[in-house]
Amino acid sequence: MSKIVIISGSPTKTSRSSAISSYIENQLINQVQQVSKITVRDLPPEDLIYANFNSPEIKRALSQIEQAQAVIVVSPVYKASYTGVLKAFFDLIPEKGLADKIILPIATGGSIAHLLSLEYAFKPLFSVLGGQEIKDGIYFVDSQISYQENQLTFLDVDVEHRVNTALQELVNRLAEKKLSVQS
Numbered sequence: 406m407s408k409i410v411i412i413s414g415s416p417t418k419t420s421r422s423s424a425i426s427s428y429i430e431n432q433l434i435n436q437v438q439q440v441s442k443i444t445v446r447d448l449p450p451e452d453l454i455y456a457n458f459n460s461p462e463i464k465r466a467l468s469q470i471e472q473a474q475a476v477i478v479v480s481p482v483y484k485a486s487y488t489g490v491l492k493a494f495f496d497l498i499p500e501k502g503l504a505d506k507i508i509l510p511i512a513t514g515g516s517i518a519h520l521l522s523l524e525y526a527f528k529p530l531f532s533v534l535g536g537q538e539i540k541d542g543i544y545f546v547d548s549q550i551s552y553q554e555n556q557l558t559f560l561d562v563d564v565e566h567r568v569n570t571a572l573q574e575l576v577n578r579l580a581e582k583k584l585s586v587q588s
């Protein structure tokens with residue numbers, strides 16, 4: 406079975422992107438996928454700020470990424486890019502640490518104005534870490550979703566459909582890659 410890790414990049418405890426991460430985790434578990442989650446805000450702040458490569462918590466998170474075949478990154482857009490706390494965590498991922506992994510970027514923003522941050526901010530971050538198979542991202546505008554205690558409600562069925570299609574494509578692609586390695 407392939408391993409999938411979800412990295413959730415909001416610094417806020419109850420947040421849209423955390424609710425999306427939980428939704429995705431449940432959808433994948435329902436499809437009997439081996440899925441784990443890294444919530445960046447739960448990592449020790451000092452280890453992130455001081456780039457503490459020796460931190461046991463950071464090492465544990467990096468090992469989850471190392472073992473995964475796919476990485477789903479969910480982050481709010483802050484100042485036209487991913488959040489600072491997500492970048493602090495990504496700074497700790499070793500060079501080429503995303504090589505051979507399928508990456509699915511998901512962003513939430515207050516408006517559609519920064520839709521292209523997926524292209525000019527998120528994707529270059531994954532490429533520099535060796536990510537080659539970066540899927541087209543999904544961008545949520547706040548008005549398309551509501552959440553309560555990490556419980557997500559889609560106010561736009563089209564967005565729900567897009568997420569589920571992207572997850573299905575990811576699962577199919579992982580199965581295809583596994584078959585090609587075995588044959």
Ligand SMILES: Cc1cc2nc3c(=O)[nH]c(=O)nc-3n(C[C@H](O)[C@H](O)[C@H](O)COP(=O)(O)O)c2cc1C
Pocket residue numbers: 415416417419420421422423480481482483484485486513514515516517518519547
């Ligand atoms: C500090 C800060 C900066 C933000 N910058 C942007 C921005 O540049 N573009 C945008 O569309 N939304 C921006 N937003 C809105 C958030 O991206 C949006 O509300 C997002 O869904 C919040 O996700 P969260 O609830 O998971 O933290 C910003 C919000 C905050 C708090």
